[in-house]
Amino acid sequence: MPAPFIDVHTHQEQAAEDSIIIRSLFPDQLDNLKSSGNLLLASGIHPWYIVEPFMKLQLKEIDDAATNKRIVAIGETGIDHMSDVSLNLQKDVFQHHIDLSEKHKLPLIIHCIKAFPEILEFHKTLNPEMPWIMHGFNGNKQLIKSFIQRGIYLSAGTLLTEKNAKIRKSLKSIPPEQLFLETDNKDINIDAIYQNAAEIRKTDISQLKETIYKNFQLVFKT
Numbered sequence: 001m002p003a004p005f006i007d008v009h010t011h012q013e014q015a016a017e018d019s020i021i022i023r024s025l026f027p028d029q030l031d032n033l034k035s036s037g038n039l040l041l042a043s044g045i046h047p048w049y050i051v052e053p054f055m056k057l058q059l060k061e062i063d064d065a066a067t068n069k070r071i072v073a074i075g076e077t078g079i080d081h082m083s084d085v086s087l088n089l090q091k092d093v094f095q096h097h098i099d100l101s102e103k104h105k106l107p108l109i110i111h112c113i114k115a116f117p118e119i120l121e122f123h124k125t126l127n128p129e130m131p132w133i134m135h136g137f138n139g140n141k142q143l144i145k146s147f148i149q150r151g152i153y154l155s156a157g158t159l160l161t162e163k164n165a166k167i168r169k170s171l172k173s174i175p176p177e178q179l180f181l182e183t184d185n186k187d188i189n190i191d192a193i194y195q196n197a198a199e200i201r202k203t204d205i206s207q208l209k210e211t212i213y214k215n216f217q218l219v220f221k222t
């Protein structure tokens, strides 16, 4: 059987027939645990939507949800310099997500805007056991090197379809065994992302599917 497409980070509610998706839920969407078929799910507080008075309760909700087999990752969580939320609060919430990831032995899906040094610093300081996945990655070759050296996975999304995006130039430097692809919140099919990535990496889609499926099995222990 051919390997399915893997969409490692999406907010879409349904998977196409030949794909496995990891749908990211915000804490107020955790009701979906009871519905939405047998989709794989992740949960975390996005750095745009941290509201201090709700934070503790939401972290508890994620902690509880993480015992459910359908939750296969913690996130998205992270640091975003474009967010109105204070950097200190974002870091505090990120730290809590790292703790949950380690506690429940689940990989961490990370949202990062202009905060690459901070994320790397956390990784160096804490040396977590669980895999980290940088979603929507758009960095240059040098940055890729820093993340790859720390064993962090890099996931590329719709920017691959945008002519001048950095990631189009740097995608080739991500080693296959640390690569993921995603649709995030965009209305696009994951196969279109694979198509773009395959062209840029000068490989074929079936090869790319095999490679990323292997990464998926390894990281998500399926």
Ligand SMILES: [Zn+2]
Pocket (backbone or CB within 6 Å): 009, 010, 011, 024, 076, 184, 185
């Ligand atoms: Zn997202």
